[in-house]
Amino acid sequence: MTNSQLTPGIVPGRLGAEDYARNFSDIAPRYDAHEARVAADRCYFCHDAPCMTACPTSIDIPLFIRQIATGTPEAAAKTIFSQNILGGMCARVCPTETLCEEVCVREVAEGKPVEIGRLQRYATDTLMETGSHPFARAALTGKRVAVVGAGPAGLAAAHRLAMKGHDVVVYDPRPKAGGLNEYGIASYKSPGGFAQAEVDWLLKIGGITVQNGMALGAGLTLDGLKADQDAVVLAIGLAGVNALRAEGEGLENVLSAVDFIAGLRQEPEKAKLAIGRDVVVIGGGMTAVDAAVQSKLLGAENVTIVYRRGPEKMSASDHEQEHATSVGVRILHNAAPVRVIDNGAAREVEFAYTEDGPDGLKLKDETFRLRADQVMKAIGQTLDGAPEGLAIEGGKIAVTGAGRTSVQGVWAAGDCALGGEDLTVTAVAEGRDAAEDIHASLMG
Numbered sequence: 028m029t030n031s032q033l034t035p036g037i038v039p040g041r042l043g044a045e046d047y048a049r050n051f052s053d054i055a056p057r058y059d060a061h062e063a064r065v066a067a068d069r070c071y072f073c074h075d076a077p078c079m080t081a082c083p084t085s086i087d088i089p090l091f092i093r094q095i096a097t098g099t100p101e102a103a104a105k106t107i108f109s110q111n112i113l114g115g116m117c118a119r120v121c122p123t124e125t126l127c128e129e130v131c132v133r134e135v136a137e138g139k140p141v142e143i144g145r146l147q148r149y150a151t152d153t154l155m156e157t158g159s160h161p162f163a164r165a166a167l168t169g170k171r172v173a174v175v176g177a178g179p180a181g182l183a184a185a186h187r188l189a190m191k192g193h194d195v196v197v198y199d200p201r202p203k204a205g206g207l208n209e210y211g212i213a214s215y216k217s218p219g220g221f222a223q224a225e226v227d228w229l230l231k232i233g234g235i236t237v238q239n240g241m242a243l244g245a246g247l248t249l250d251g252l253k254a255d256q257d258a259v260v261l262a263i264g265l266a267g268v269n270a271l272r273a274e275g276e277g278l279e280n281v282l283s284a285v286d287f288i289a290g291l292r293q294e295p296e297k298a299k300l301a302i303g304r305d306v307v308v309i310g311g312g313m314t315a316v317d318a319a320v321q322s323k324l325l326g327a328e329n330v331t332i333v334y335r336r337g338p339e340k341m342s343a344s345d346h347e348q349e350h351a352t353s354v355g356v357r358i359l360h361n362a363a364p365v366r367v368i369d370n371g372a373a374r375e376v377e378f379a380y381t382e383d384g385p386d387g388l389k390l391k392d393e394t395f396r397l398r399a400d401q402v403m404k405a406i407g408q409t410l411d412g413a414p415e416g417l418a419i420e421g422g423k424i425a426v427t428g429a430g431r432t433s434v435q436g437v438w439a440a441g442d443c444a445l446g447g448e449d450l451t452v453t454a455v456a457e458g459r460d461a462a463e464d465i466h467a468s469l470m471g
């Protein structure tokens with residue numbers, strides 16, 4: 028018997044094969060050469076371009092768009108990669124609507140920006156598909172650097188260090204490199220195995236060894252790495268998940284949204300993934316939206332995001348919220364979970380309405396319940412596994428300058444490091460800058 032959206036419980040195969048194929052296809056397919064030239068022609072090639080200032084990796088956007096406009100996308104790609112070696116992934120996942128495209132003069136004047144993200148993808152895909160790598164290593168320095176964590180920050184640091192002539196070993200406990208590019212980003216933003224293709228392409232620079240199955244705190248120690256290598260970069264992301272702090276949190280089918288997404292990303296046949304008829308996602312950020320949207324795309328009948336404050340406080344952008352509602356996700360504001368009600372596993376969630384006043388968030392007496400076969404927690408991630416002895420501030424590794432930690436010879440970059448938004452592009456910028464600082468300090 029086949030399942031449908033109305034089948035009770037948590038089951039696979041709620042949709043037809045064509046629905047899965049459509050739902051998990053590329054959300055914004057790559058432009059062809061003609062479309063790219065037309066989009067590039069809208070750029071004014073501004074002097075002191077605001078888009079460039081808004082880009083955390085400071086890509087020379089007017090230059091790369093001009094290179095596309097003049098029919099040299101490979102040159103455009105090199106302009107992008109010189110600042111952001113993960114420019115291919117960033118072209119797919121950057122919230123451009125709150126970064127470069129938000130400040131584009133075309134957006135300000137006409138409400139329609141130059142499509143910088145899609146142009147970036149056109150250029151980077153064009154070059155990457157040739158299989159060539161646009162950079163070569165400098166003369167070898169004989170210096171060795173350990174990078175802990177193979178996410179965007181670690182990979183960007185490793186690439187820049189290798190380019191400068193240092194030998195790099197990247198350690199990561201997971202079977203594949205890429206961090207959240209591989210295990211977190213929504214499937215429809217990066218379909219077709221792009222994350223691994225990008226890692227393989229990045230490693231073509233040479234001089235980088237990736238050691239999977241190796242974790243700091245489980246076999247590796249900071250002292251050991253410091254003793255063996257000339258510098259260490261910590262790029263371990265945020266591996267912990269905040270607790271719901273509601274009764275029934277430990278019940279079956281109350282799960283971390285990040286784990287749900289990781290499982291979804293690793294399953295090539297989406298029809299095999301079991302999903303509830305009623306799914307409740309608790310949180311207000313990108314992870315909540317991605318978990319909710321993908322639950323809906325797997326065929327859940329009712330998917331509700333519940334956020335404890337008002338819409339203006341959600342960290343998911345307006346664009347992301349609109350995307351969620353456009354696929355049929357309901358978003359409820361000003362409500363917090365008080366308990367998960369069960370019959371052995373999750374059945375319903377009880378919420379209290381909240382009031383967000385000058386004295387903080389207060390729960391009101393009035394409550395309501397939502398049916399829930401699955402309850403997904405998307406209420407933030409936390410630093411987990413940072414080595415002892417490092418200064419921690421605001422729940423992250425304290426850094427000064429370009430990622431220098433409180434321990435000599437140890438840098439930190441990406442989500443695990445203090446400062447900057449938790450975005451792929453920010454992680455890349457921090458990894459790159461830490462690498463430049465390490466190079467200066469090793470060769471100085």
Ligand SMILES: Cc1cc2nc3c(=O)[nH]c(=O)nc-3n(C[C@H](O)[C@H](O)[C@H](O)COP(=O)(O)OP(=O)(O)OC[C@H]3O[C@@H](n4cnc5c(N)ncnc54)[C@H](O)[C@@H]3O)c2cc1C
Nearest residue numbers: 176178179180206207242243263264441442449450451454
């Ligand atoms: C569900 C989800 C969706 C997202 N979507 C977007 C998006 O669309 N756009 C966007 O810009 N940003 C998005 N983000 C944020 C973005 O993915 C992160 O900001 C970015 O991946 C941070 O890079 P990082 O290298 O610091 O950390 P990570 O990508 O988390 O990589 C850290 C790496 O360190 C490894 N590691 C962890 N602990 C250890 C240890 N003890 N020893 C060794 N290695 C360790 C991990 O296995 C991992 O490979 C999303 C995040 C999530 C959770």
Ligand code: SF4
Nearest residue numbers: 070071073078131132
């Ligand atoms: S702000 Fe817009 S128009 Fe100006 S250079 Fe950037 S993309 Fe082009």
